[in-house]
Amino acid sequence: xxGLRLATGFAFGAYFVAGNSxxxxxxxxxxxxxxxxxxxxxxSAGRFAIPLLAGVITISVGWRFAFxxxxxxxxxxxxxxxxxxxxxxxxxxxPAAVSVxxxxxxxxxRDRQMLKVTLIYSLIVFTNFEIIFVPVxxxxxxxxPVFEAAAYLSLAALVAIPSAPLMGELSDRLGWRTVVMAxxxxxxxxxxxxxxxxxxxxxxxALVCLGVANRSLSVxxxxxxxxxxxxxxxxxxxxxxxxGIISMTVLSVVGGYVADVAGLASTFFMIAxxxxxxxxxxxxxxLGRLDLSW
Numbered sequence: 001x002x003g004l005r006l007a008t009g010f011a012f013g014a015y016f017v018a019g020n021s022x023x024x025x026x027x028x029x030x031x032x033x034x035x036x037x038x039x040x041x042x043x044s045a046g047r048f049a050i051p052l053l054a055g056v057i058t059i060s061v062g063w064r065f066a067f068x069x070x071x072x073x074x075x076x077x078x079x080x081x082x083x084x085x086x087x088x089x090x091x092x093x094x095p096a097a098v099s100v101x102x103x104x105x106x107x108x109x110r111d112r113q114m115l116k117v118t119l120i121y122s123l124i125v126f127t128n129f130e131i132i133f134v135p136v137x138x139x140x141x142x143x144x145p146v147f148e149a150a151a152y153l154s155l156a157a158l159v160a161i162p163s164a165p166l167m168g169e170l171s172d173r174l175g176w177r178t179v180v181m182a183x184x185x186x187x188x189x190x191x192x193x194x195x196x197x198x199x200x201x202x203x204x205x206a207l208v209c210l211g212v213a214n215r216s217l218s219v220x221x222x223x224x225x226x227x228x229x230x231x232x233x234x235x236x237x238x239x240x241x242x243x244g245i246i247s248m249t250v251l252s253v254v255g256g257y258v259a260d261v262a263g264l265a266s267t268f269f270m271i272a273x274x275x276x277x278x279x280x281x282x283x284x285x286x287l288g289r290l291d292l293s294w
Contacts, residue, residue, distance in 0.1 A: 009245070011074065017237045022086065024225035024233055030172060033222045037168025040218040044160035046073065051157070055150040108232075108239050116285055117227045118240050121220045122247035123278035124180065127187050128214040129248050130271045131156055133255060134207070137264045142199050155204060156211035167215040168222065176223050176290075177282060183216035184279040191272035195265035227290055 020036070027035040054066040108114055131153070138149040171179045190210050197206045228236035255267045 008070075013238070013241055013245070016241045017234055020221055020225060020237050021234050025086075025230070029226050032225060033168035033171035033176070033219060034165055035168070036222045036225075037165035037171075037215070037218050040215065040221075041161045041164040044157045044164060048154050048157035048161065051150040051154045055147040059147055108236060113287055113290065114227055114236065116287055117224055117290070118243045120180075120278070120282065120285070121224060121240050122243045123274060123281060124184075124217055124220045125244040126247045126251050127184065127271060127275040127278060128217050129251055130187075130191060130268060131210070131214065132252065133259065133264060133267050137195075137268075138199070141195075141264060144199060148199075152199070152203060152207060155207040156214065159208045159211035160215055163212040164215045164218050167212075167219055171219045171222065176219050179219050180216045181279055181282050183213045183219075184275050184282070186213040187275040188272050188279065191268045191275060194268050223290065227287075 019039070023035055023039055024032065050069060053069055057066040057068075134156075135146075135149040135153050138144045138152055139146060144152075167179055167183070186209065190206060190213065194206055194210075197203050224237060224240050225233060251271070255270065258270050259267045
């Protein structure tokens with residue numbers, strides 16, 4: 001199981017760097033929020049369909065076959081990327097040969113602005129991945145069948161399809177800070193209230209609102225592309241993605257431990273505290289030119 005997770009994580013990491021670098025090269029900063037939002041809307045469409053499809057397959061023919069749609073999607077994606085054309089603009093000149101370690105040290109670890117952006121991204125990842133605890137919470141605490149829990153989980157992905165480009169558009173017009181702070185404030189409120197919401201219309205509303213707030217992640221990705229230099233953007237995205245994965249890993253381990261010790265409801269409260277810390281960090285952090293709207 002660990003080996004399989006390493007393989008899927010490797011695939012996601014490679015796509016994160018290459019895909020977002022391509023978008024940053026193809027779109028101007030003033031249009032990048034909307035472009036990356038549309039890009040994440042496509043991913044949300046897949047996350048909406050897969051839980052429902054996997055739930056049907058699991059109860060019909062078993063959990064092993066539920067992974068087949070993912071394998072088929074990976075094959076189709078590989079074929080499509082083979083034929084994908086780059087931006088129509090003239091290609092950038094090839095950068096001079098430079099040591100990767102030198103770039104990481106001189107242009108990332110010593111760049112205070114980039115480190116602040118990395119911290120912001122990590123806090124947003126930590127907050128937004130509360131969704132991994134939702135299905136087990138619904139099954140364990142409310143006794144819902146697995147398929148019904150998967151259907152509820154799909155709501156967050158469904159609402160992300162229109163809300164991701166909307167959040168990107170708002171970040172282009174109002175500035176990324178305003179949008180992300182509003183999303184984090186919403187996260188704090190929703191996570192505190194979530195354990196008290198029973199299945200039904202109120203749970204649907206809570207998950208829809210969480211799905212909207214979680215799209216601040218795509219805005220933060222656009223922020224990373226703006227904070228990094230074109231010549232080192234690939235390494236910067238890889239660096240930030242690694243920080244985000246570490247943050248998500250910490251959430252998985254610490255959140256699971258808190259759930260075992262104090263119950264799953266306490267996990268949502270703990271994540272709400274992190275969301276509040278992210279809100280305060282954004283309120284008090286200055287990022288020079290990145291404080292301005294796009």
